[in-house]
Amino acid sequence: MRGWDLVVQPFSYDAAFVFMEEIMQRFFFNKRLIIVLVVLIISFVLVAFSITVRNNKATPPLVQQVGNDAAGMADRVIAYPANGLKSAMGSFSDLMNTYSENQRLKSQVDSLASEKVKDQTLKRENKKLKEQLKLNKTLTDYEKISASVLTRSPSAWQNQVVISKGSLSGIKKNAAVMSKKGLVGRITEVNKTNSKVELLSTTNDSANRFATQVMTKNNKVVNGLITGYNATSNYLVMGQITVKTGMEKGDKVITSGLGGNSPKGLYVGTVAKVEEDDYGLASKVYVKPAADFTDLDVVTVAKRVD
């Protein structure tokens, strides 16, 4: 009706104003709708903001750090009993298969001592040679910071754990993180007293860019990048391979130290299979990771010293 009035009346600001007001009232009458919309917009802005901060800045904003540190403190009270329960259960299952394990290990122990001596001599020789060449720091030098794992994100999409050391202990963003067996991930967020580790098993687009190399049987080196993770087979995918030849199943894969975030020589895993990629141009190497990403209690952060 109002619309019809507007058509027959000569144009007047008054009428237009009343008309607009009525539309606005009808539209904005539903307060609940407005609240929902505003909340959604705020939420999207926050998500966008935190993704940008996550990728660009070395540390999160101070407010976020303080919140995280407070949460970390509270979490320690709950995490320690839970981890105690886990280790109690672990020691029970350890006890059950001690005998067979002992048999297997006995054979390895004898050779280990001689390996160790050889390792020490080589290390000493290496140090002396470096001194002679006046090489103070190389890619293989790093400091170790060990930390315990506080908690894991209860989420199917974030393969993330929180560890108990932060910037106060000298942890830097993008540093490599290892378990006892091998490389497990990288630091994505550093707070004062805790930090977040994104595991290699994540499928996040912006993760998993470790520079690695395959050491082949005939002493050649093949460089590449860890570009992804195959969840069904539990293999890391190594792409961007420089040369194709010479790789065999069982060859060791280590970090190459290129790219500036991780030191050289951290053990990643062994080659499981080599495949042509989707276009037949380069090859894709599937790497069986040495570390178990679901069984972490103590981790070591490798801090480059150069």
Place this chain on the structure above:
Amino acid sequence: MRISRMRYFFPLGLFVALFLDGALSQAFAGAMFTSTLAIESRLVLLWIVMAVCFGKIDHILVWSILAGLVFDLYYTGIIGVFVVILPLIMYLTKLMYRFFTPSFIVVLLIYLIDVTVATVMFYWINLLIGFTNVSMAGFIGLSLGSTLAYNLAVFVLLYFPLQRFFESFSK
């Protein structure tokens, strides 16, 4: 003036449930995150749903927003996801609960709907920002089914203790 003890117990339990989710995921990661299933522990959701159904709690909206904020800050580092999902679930539960008489089955069904909504929303947001590329069918098989089964089991175990707790302290 008598102050209900729930004023202290509810936030305390809320954050214990929140941190217990992470602690359980860490302790049993080998069983909860495999190549065929991914279980998301949602004790914090159970706490909120039981509180809405059986407790009389002041400022429950504020507390659920706070719990969501801590979840986002501490577990994922992406703010704006659970800070919206948790209050929404609280509101949804209140809305549904109004039409029913309280019983074990009714609360169970409400809780299942809540967990489904929360899991689907969480998946959708992660898909949107590129943290996962699992398809909808893959998500249902990998995460939704196992998450529902796990949370259902936890619900059956904790329903009666929590019901008694909230009813006795809310008088």
